[in-house]
Amino acid sequence: MRQIMSIIVVLAAILLAATTVWPPGKWTVGQWTIGRWTIGRWTVGQTVQTTSGAVAGHAASVASDVSEYLGIPYAQPPVGSLRFQPPVRYNGTGGIDGRNFGAGCMTSNISAYDSDFPQELVDKYGITDIGLKVLSSITNPGIRTSEDCLTLNIWTKPQTGERRKAVMIYVHGGSFVLGSSAVPGYNGQFFADEEDIVLVTINYRLTFFGFPGNPLGAQNLGLLDQRLAVEWVRDNIASFGGDPSRITLFGESAGGALVDDYSYAWPEDPIVHGLVPMSGTTRGIGVRNRDIAAEFWFNASSAVGCGDSTAPAQQVYDCMMRAPAEAIISSLVNTINSPVGMPYSPTIDDKIVFGSDSNRSAAEVPMLIGNTDNEVGLFRVFVPQPDSDEFWHYQNQMTFNCPVAARSLASVRDGNPSWRYRWHGVFPNTVLATRPPSGAYHGSEIAVLFGNVDQSVIPNxxxxxxxxxxxxxxxxxxxxxxxxxxxxxxxxxxxxxxxxKTLVRIGYGNQTGANLAIGTVYDEGC
Known part of the structure; x- marks a missing residue:
């Protein structure tokens, strides 16, 4: 049972106007207005001056009216003396070639299946060709990784619509050990083209490099990276036609949990004006305490020959600063095989991540929050037993639905405008498995939302x-x-x-529009 719970929690995180005044906790529904501005004539792909340097863009690959800017550094490379340190703002005056994504951050394994999913489980669960593509995509195939990875990407279309566009920053998932802004499903060109917004995706440090558990240093480097990326967007997005007073932070799975973590980390100065945690919350995916984090730090340091918890802590730290990144990665535990659900994840430091008993208030901003109808449709294909529907329904409730219900209620009680949704869409080219049907599984909505569903096997x-x-x-x-x-x-x-009747069911019966249900209809056992 403990191993199954670990798998559930692990995979849950795979796939979460400049003059406008936002008075905290004081919302006037129906009376908020949006200003406009002009940034001058816009040429697709024009070079944009930023605090990181002059960024050259280009037309997006399909939505050719959209300007695409890739691989923009927002922080200094966290290498050398900056390894295991909070991010340092990048300031540059040179040119940046925005034609290619930056390297993804260093990753570690989810399971022993990362390179070859077992035929036994393919047969057992009736995993489809589409499903095998989904499972293989979890491991970032073909995406270069490096410690030098703190970059972001922008898609914008200032030549039409509002000249001061709302901004959406996406935080990818991946169990805190995988993922990249270069994953094709997160490409923002169609979102920016169709909806008159500026879309931003970010990289943040993952696994041991983002959440090291170092007893002598900062704990939550990946979350600090996210904060610095938001600050960069605030300071620079106007030059891309974005409105720094209308920034929404959204993410799925581990990304959703990080969005939720962010709301508690900087409640007095959130910078962002809307939050969208998708299939991931702080309560559902959880955080580590300092002792567990330090245990994984010393497990890795011992494995690479830098000493364990009996050695002087400074000596261990100095050695880990010099150890090759590849050696560290090869020493890390497969996440599913870990004795805890998330071995490399946010850690309680009482500075930006807090325990459940802290009674800390979240940022007073509007929230849209939800999850999929059958999150566990992804997770159950990873294990041969147990496979009862009752068992997996319980996992669905405890890891996803009940935490989303609790976070929704907390937002309402705090007086924030709040909406809750549930994703039900199931389509021929998103079916993962057939025995039993995978349904609207964890992460199945993301490529649909971004307009990037792989249609090489079956068209939309x-x-x-x-x-x-x-x-x-x-x-x-x-x-x-x-x-x-x-x-x-x-x-x-x-x-x-x-x-x-306020729960919005999206794709219910594969029908377009909002199908409404009683807010607690799926909350049994919560």
Whole structure:
């Protein structure tokens, strides 16, 4: 049972106007207005001056009216003396070639299946060709990795629509040990093209390099990276046609948990004006305590020959600063085989990550939060036993649905405009497994949301295209006006109230639009 719980928690994180005044906790629904500005005539791909240097862009590969800027450094490379240190802002005056994604951050294994999924489980669960593509994509195939990885990417279309566009920053998932902003499913060109927003994706340090557990240093480097990336966007996005007073932070799985962590880490100065945790919350995925974090630090230091917890801590630290990155990575435990659910993950430091008993308030900003209907449809294919529907339903509730329900209620009680959704879409080219049907599994909505579903085997259905367009429109409406946008979107999304028909079911019956259900209809056992 303990191993199964670890697998669930691990894989859960795989796939989460400049003059406008936002008075904390004081929301006036129906009276918020958006300003406009002009940044001058815009040429697709034009060079943009930033605090990192002059960034040259280009037309996006398919949406050719969208300007794409890739691999922009927002922090100094965290190498040498900056390894295991908080990120340091990057300032540059030279030119940046924005044609290629930066390297992904260093990764470590999820399981022994990372390179070859067992035929036994393929046969047992009826995993489809599409499903095998999904499972192989988890391990970042073909994406170069490096310690020098702190970059971000921007898609924008200032020549049309609002000249001061809402900004959406996406935080990828990956169990805190995998993922990259270069994953094709996260490409922002269609989002920016269709919804008149600026889309940003970021890299942040992962696994042991992002969450090292170093007793002598900062703990939550990956979360600090995320904060610095948000600061970079605040300071530079106006030059790309973005509105620094309308920034929404959204992410899925581990990325959703990091969005939630962010809301508690900087409640007095969140910078962002909307939060969207998707299939990941601090409560559901959890955090490590300092003792567990230090245990994994010393496990790695011992494995690479730098000493264990009986050696002087400074001596161990100095040695780990010099150890080759590849040697460190090869020493790390496979996440599924770990005795804890998330061996490399946010750690309670009482500075930016806090224990459940801290009673710390989150940032007072609007929230859109949700999860998929059958999150565990992804996880159960990784283990031969147990396979009862009752067992997996319990995992679905405890890791995802109940934590989302609790976080929704907390946001409402704090007086923030709050919406809750549930993803139900199932399409021929998203089916993972057939025995039992995988349904709307963990992460199945992401490529649909971004408009990047792999159609090399099976093309999109008309319903899939329409539902993806509807979901993009809803997220963009929230980003453009986090207080009122969803109230006015389509037939209107009601503010979340647990005992009323306010839970928005997206893709329910593969129909476009908002199908409403009682807010707590899926919350049994919570």
């Amino acid at each position: 259905t008309r319903e899939e295209d329409a539902i993806g367009q509807y979901m993009r429109g809803a997220f963009a409406a929230f980003a453009k006006d986090p207080v009122n946008g969803l109230l006015r979107y389509g037939s209107g999304w009601p503010l979340y109230a647990p005992d009323e």
